Amino acid sequence: MCASIHYRDDEFLGRYAAVTGACVIQHLEQLAASLKGARVVHVNSTREGGGVAEILQKLIPLKKALGIDARWEVIEGTPAFYACTKSFHNALQGMDIRLSDKLLEAYEETNARCAERLKPILEQADFVFIHDPQPAALLKHFPERRGQWIWRCHIDVRQPFRPVWKYLRPFLSAYDASIFSLPEFAQPLPHPQYIIAPSIDPLSEKNRDLPDAEIEKVYDRFDLDPERPMVLQVSRYDRFKDPVGVIRACRMAAKLTPLQLVLAGGEASDDPEGQAVLEEVRQQAEGHPDIHVLLLPADAHRTINALQRAADIVIQKSLREGFGLTVTEGMWKGRPVIGGDTGGIRLQVFNHYTGFLVRTPEGAALRIRYLLHNGRLRRQMGERARRFVLDNFLITRHLREYLTLLVSLQA
Ligand code: UDP
Numbered sequence: 001m002c003a004s005i006h007y008r009d010d011e012f013l014g015r016y017a018a019v020t021g022a023c024v025i026q027h028l029e030q031l032a033a034s035l036k037g038a039r040v041v042h043v044n045s046t047r048e049g050g051g052v053a054e055i056l057q058k059l060i061p062l063k064k065a066l067g068i069d070a071r072w073e074v075i076e077g078t079p080a081f082y083a084c085t086k087s088f089h090n091a092l093q094g095m096d097i098r099l100s101d102k103l104l105e106a107y108e109e110t111n112a113r114c115a116e117r118l119k120p121i122l123e124q125a126d127f128v129f130i131h132d133p134q135p136a137a138l139l140k141h142f143p144e145r146r147g148q149w150i151w152r153c154h155i156d157v158r159q160p161f162r163p164v165w166k167y168l169r170p171f172l173s174a175y176d177a178s179i180f181s182l183p184e185f186a187q188p189l190p191h192p193q194y195i196i197a198p199s200i201d202p203l204s205e206k207n208r209d210l211p212d213a214e215i216e217k218v219y220d221r222f223d224l225d226p227e228r229p230m231v232l233q234v235s236r237y238d239r240f241k242d243p244v245g246v247i248r249a250c251r252m253a254a255k256l257t258p259l260q261l262v263l264a265g266g267e268a269s270d271d272p273e274g275q276a277v278l279e280e281v282r283q284q285a286e287g288h289p290d291i292h293v294l295l296l297p298a299d300a301h302r303t304i305n306a307l308q309r310a311a312d313i314v315i316q317k318s319l320r321e322g323f324g325l326t327v328t329e330g331m332w333k334g335r336p337v338i339g340g341d342t343g344g345i346r347l348q349v350f351n352h353y354t355g356f357l358v359r360t361p362e363g364a365a366l367r368i369r370y371l372l373h374n375g376r377l378r379r380q381m382g383e384r385a386r387r388f389v390l391d392n393f394l395i396t397r398h399l400r401e402y403l404t405l406l407v408s409l410q411a
Pocket residue numbers: 049050051052054206234235236264265266267296297298300301304323324325326327329
C-alpha cells in the first residue's frame with residue numbers, strides 16, 4: 001500500500017521512515033495537516049534528567065517537522081518550590097506526606113511568577129500541555145485563556161495520598177482534558193481523560209545503534225569486568241526506583257552466580273532528594289567490588305546506551321512507576337528486563353515473555369540467576385522485547401496519539 005511513498009533517508013522524517021516504514025510517517029503527515037501552524041506549548045520543570053525531559057527533547061522537533069509551531073518552556077523555582085513538588089510527587093505515588101503552608105505558598109508563588117513571565121507565550125497558544133504537578137497551578141493565572149489546556153500526568157497516581165490530591169484537585173479540575181499513561185491512573189476529574197503511553201526515540205543518542213568498539217569501551221572506562229555477566233539499572237537516585245533493593249537482590253544472586261551490578265544514575269535539577277539517596281546507595285555498596293555505583297552527567301546519553309547494550313540483563317525494580325522509559329530503552333536493545341510489578345512496567349514487561357515481573361529482592365535474585373543460566377532464553381526474550389517496543393513504544397506511535405487528540409480537541 002505504501003510502495004509509492006518515498007522518503008529520503010537523509011531527511012529528518014525519512015530517517016524515522018527507515019525504522020518504522022513510510023506508511024507510519026505518512027499517516028503522521030495526514031493527521032498533522034489540519035494542525036499546520038497551530039501553536040502548541042509544552043511546559044515542565046526541568047530541561048534534563050528524568051523521563052519527561054527525555055520525551056520533550058524529541059517530541060518538539062518532530063512536531064515542528066510536521067509543521068506545528070511547537071515549543072517547550074521550563075519553569076524554575078526556589079529550593080522550597082522543589083521541596084514542595086518532590087513531596088507532591090511522593091504523595092501522589094502514595095506516600096503519607098504532610099505539606100506545610102510555607103511550602104504550599106512557595107509552590108503557588110513560583111507558579112504565579114512563571115505565569116507572569118510566560119504570559120505572552122501561553123496567552124497566544126492554541127494548546128498548552130502542562131506536564132506533572134510542578135506547573136499545574138499556572139492555569140489559575142489565565143482566567144480568559146483562548147487555547148485549550150491539557151494536564152499531562154506522568155506519575156503513578158493509582159492511589160494518591162488523599163490530602164495532597166485534595167489540595168491539587170481544584171487546580172487540575174480547571175483543565176480542558178488530562179492525559180495519563182495507564183487506565184488505572186485516571187482520576188475523578190470533571191473533564192475528558194485520555195490514556196497515552198510514553199515512548200522512546202529510536203534515533204536519539206540514547207537509543208541508536210552503536211559500533212561494538214564503543215560498547216566495549218565502557219568496560220575500561222568504568223572498571224568493569226568484560227568476562228563477568230552484567231546486571232544494569234539506570235535511574236535517578238530515587239527511593240521509588242528501589243536501588244537498595246537491587247543491591248540486595250544482586251548480593252543474594254551473586255552468592256551462587258558470578259555477576260556484576262551497575263547502578264547508573266544522575267541528578268534531575270528538580271529532584272532535591274537525589275544526593276541523600278545516592279549516599280544511602282553508596283553505603284550499601286561499600287566493600288563490594290562487583291557493585292558499581294555511577295553518577296553520570298545529564299547528557300551521558302551515549303554512555304547509557306552503551307551500558308544498556310553491554311548489559312546481560314536490564315533491571316528496573318521500581319516500587320511505583322508512571323511508565324519507566326529505562327525499561328523501554330533496555331527492551332529496544334534486545335535485553336530481557338526484570339521489572340518491579342507496578343505501574344507502567346506492567347505495560348511493557350510481560351512475565352516470562354519479554355522479561356520478569358518481581359515484587360521483592362528475593363524474587364529479583366531468583367530471576368537474575370535463572371536468566372544468567374539461560375543464554376538462549378535471554379536472547380529469545382530480548383528479541384521479543386525489541387519487537388514489542390517497535391510495535392508499541394516508539395515516538396511515532398506517541399506522536400500519532402497526540403495528534404489524534406489535538407485534532408479531536410480542535411473539532
Ligand atoms: N536517565 C538519564 N541519566 C540518568 C538516569 C536516567 O539519562 O542518570 C534517563 C533514562 O535513560 C530515561 C529517563 O532518564 O530515559 C528516565 O525515565 P523513566 O521514565 O525511566 O523515569 P523517571 O526518571 O521519569 O521517573
